[in-house]
Amino acid sequence: MIPYCSICWDVDKVKLLDQRRLPAEELYLEITDYHEVIEAIRTLAIRGAPAIGVAAAMGAALGALDLDTQNPGEFLSRFEKICAEIAQARPTAVNLFWALDRMQRLAQAQAGEPVAAIKARLVAEAQTMLKEDDTTNRRMAQAGQVLIHDGQRVLTHCNTGALATGAYGTALGVLRAAWEGGKRFSVWVDETRPLLQGARLTTWELGKLGIPYTLIPDGAAATLMHQGKVDLVILGADRIAANGDTANKIGTYSVAVLAHHHGIPFYVTAPLSTFDFSIPNGDHIPVEERDAEEVTHLWGQAVAPAGAPALNLAFDVTPNNLIAGIVTEKGIMEPPFSSSLKPYRPTQE
């Protein structure tokens, strides 16, 4: 019914929808070399924390397949290096590290097996992670759809649909589940500068889902809130600290402050794999600074004078006190998040 997927495994290669070309063109990359997966993550051919996690796992599986040793010890040590290399692709989304960690732990647990068997397990695991992401997203969507009511005008930022995940979507998954459950509402889509994930991707996905939306410049959200035309904000996350502080696409913190000022509930949607319980709060989240050219140019064309200095922070951090709730596959976590999240903290090993 949704005739596209962000990423999938196809026999011995990764197929990946090149999101840099959307909405103009629907082009699938076919990748057999893990270096190309790194490049795809770095250049945002694939983006969105859960999708990055799946891509990293599949990239690791590709890397494993390419290793030409039959010695398990050597295999594991070279596999570890590949994972470390993939981990450098982007710094903020924790799903990247979570996925690679899981792949490495699996490999190590198979240390006694022949290399071919370890490889097969890794390939299977990457595919399992994609399936799990789908299941997790659908659970989140079911948990979150109670927030959506008929007639609401919902605002979202960046892209959190099937494109940003293995399948279905996080915040957009919540809207999709509500829509499929018969609720009727409309969506304000922040265009999300500089890379316009809202304008290019969220509109494209909402269009395919048949959910009515209106695209707006990021600067217009405030006045719509003031006019009483925004009932709820829901969006995704790239990393959430143990206290609920949330890193997400640049502009998210702005929306959070504006929602707070106007008394509008602000919800985050993210799987538990996006939580980083190792850090107490958002101050510890590394925020990626990307090339200034993403701000000064659009598709190669300058929008500013040559050499204009620009700052391109890819993410910002929203403090927990601005967040009404975090939708996860285990239900909607409410403040104080340190308490509500406690049962889901990984136990000390």
Add this chain to the structure above:
Amino acid sequence: MIPYCSICWDVDKVKLLDQRRLPAEELYLEITDYHEVIEAIRTLAIRGAPAIGVAAAMGAALGALDLDTQNPGEFLSRFEKICAEIAQARPTAVNLFWALDRMQRLAQAQAGEPVAAIKARLVAEAQTMLKEDDTTNRRMAQAGQVLIHDGQRVLTHCNTGALATGAYGTALGVLRAAWEGGKRFSVWVDETRPLLQGARLTTWELGKLGIPYTLIPDGAAATLMHQGKVDLVILGADRIAANGDTANKIGTYSVAVLAHHHGIPFYVTAPLSTFDFSIPNGDHIPVEERDAEEVTHLWGQAVAPAGAPALNLAFDVTPNNLIAGIVTEKGIMEPPFSSSLKPYRPTQE
């Protein structure tokens, strides 16, 4: 020293820097037909409330020159129609109506004179208005520069420099006067979607003035404020109601709320010609809604799926309670603005 001007009168024509082509190209349009002035205002070849006022006056003068009657009564009636036509160019900036009103009152006051004399007076008046705008801006700049201190990081939105005025600038004029007075500071430039007046024009002007700046996406202002990297916000206005409520470029209200949340002073700079004392508050300011294509396309290239619905409000209204002060040619007005502005309300005629 600033080798450009937004608009000037040249013997029998209007020369106008085509701001749609900046920063790529510095092209001056030469206009003899007032319809082209209307088109230039409508398509933003010239924009910024004070510049629109001057352009409207010069357009009216061009229209007057073209009238082929020697009958003062017929001349005045046809001139009135021309002014009414120019008044349709854009709805929000009150300087447009203020300038046309002034031209019409002048024409009517000359009703007993030969048509040639009235025409000459109108042409002279349009040029006077440009000179007055320069003088007014320099007075504003002097009044406002006390707000700027060494080491400050100042945030501005849209463009308020010499390009947005007859000369010198409003909010950017304040920064220019401070800089020329030896103060050293830096500027965060909101790119100002959808039409990128910050990215295209403010950067260009600050570059020419030698004032250091950094361009940011509009959504990044909040996180810079949170990090303590914004000391002051200063920007312009398109229409200010009697109570100080201020219409300005879309995204301004967003910046105002964010500044308020972070305890950062938020200043507006505008000449008295931008005040509309006929309306008690901002609810009465008509906000122009422009073509959705300005959001969905950039220089003819789509950034959203074909047919994507978009809302393109050109302005928003910032309530007076978020404004620390309004810099005018009569000094800095402080809240409550109804009181501080009282001496400058036009007397009932």
